[in-house]
Amino acid sequence: MQVNAYPVLYSFRRCPYAMRARLALAVSHQTCELREVVLSRKPAELRQASAKATVPVLVDTDCRVLEESLDIMLWALQRHDPLCWLPVQGNQADAMHLIKRCDHEFKPQLDRYKYPNQFEIADPGTPRFGGAGFIFDLEQHLTRARYLSGAHWSLADAAIAPFVRQFAHTNSAWFASQPWPKVETWLANFEASPLFQSVMTKHPPWQPGQAQTLVFD
Numbered sequence: 001m002q003v004n005a006y007p008v009l010y011s012f013r014r015c016p017y018a019m020r021a022r023l024a025l026a027v028s029h030q031t032c033e034l035r036e037v038v039l040s041r042k043p044a045e046l047r048q049a050s051a052k053a054t055v056p057v058l059v060d061t062d063c064r065v066l067e068e069s070l071d072i073m074l075w076a077l078q079r080h081d082p083l084c085w086l087p088v089q090g091n092q093a094d095a096m097h098l099i100k101r102c103d104h105e106f107k108p109q110l111d112r113y114k115y116p117n118q119f120e121i122a123d124p125g126t127p128r129f130g131g132a133g134f135i136f137d138l139e140q141h142l143t144r145a146r147y148l149s150g151a152h153w154s155l156a157d158a159a160i161a162p163f164v165r166q167f168a169h170t171n172s173a174w175f176a177s178q179p180w181p182k183v184e185t186w187l188a189n190f191e192a193s194p195l196f197q198s199v200m201t202k203h204p205p206w207q208p209g210q211a212q213t214l215v216f217d
């Protein structure tokens with residue numbers, strides 16, 4: 001059943017999960033209809049597509065729904081991977097393991113560091129210390145090779161950098177004072193890249209019935 005002319009991406013500009021999905025969709029040139037969501041006013045269409053209604057959510061032209069950011073990245077890159085972001089056999093396990101650690105170990109620490117009051121944390125230094133272990137592991141990876149999976153920017157870099165960015169911006173002076181120069185350069189290059197800039201374009205919140213906003217073509 002063909003319903004949408006283009007895949008529909010429900011996204012939120014500042015969400016790191018949505019950023020990683022947009023990076024992969026952009027690099028693979030998957031033209032999508034972008035629907036910018038306000039998390040406090042999620043559209044009924046998003047809830048109908050996905051009961052958990054987190055962003056990003058991608059509804060393909062055949063109505064198949066992808067509601068995990070990593071699945072959206074893989075979907076896009078398996079269709080078209082012009083810059084060879086998909087990890088090759090020897091790097092695959094390490095890349096997926098690093099992404100899993102980002103999502104399940106680092107992200108909870110990041111949330112606690114960013115919003116200590118919400119988690120009733122007296123000293124934000126505690127989650128910061130928890131998150132720093134992951135950054136030091138990234139530093140080790142970047143000491144062995146220029147990027148997380150080798151000589152070029154790829155899936156693991158794009159999946160992880162948006163989260164490291166949030167961690168860094170929580171207290172930029174502290175982050176800059178730490179002994180992880182390779183992570184700092186890697187992050188600065190990412191933030192300055194035309195690809196990152198392109199996926200951070202501001203769009204007004206989507207309204208049902210509005211003209212389509214086509215992106216990533």
Ligand SMILES: N[C@@H](CCC(=O)N[C@@H](CS)C(=O)NCC(=O)O)C(=O)O
Pocket residue numbers: 012014015016017018039053054055056067068069070
């Ligand atoms: N595992 C999901 C997590 C996505 C997620 O948690 N996104 C946040 C925004 S950054 C969200 O939508 N939260 C729901 C809410 O705030 O209501 C993924 O990888 O896509």
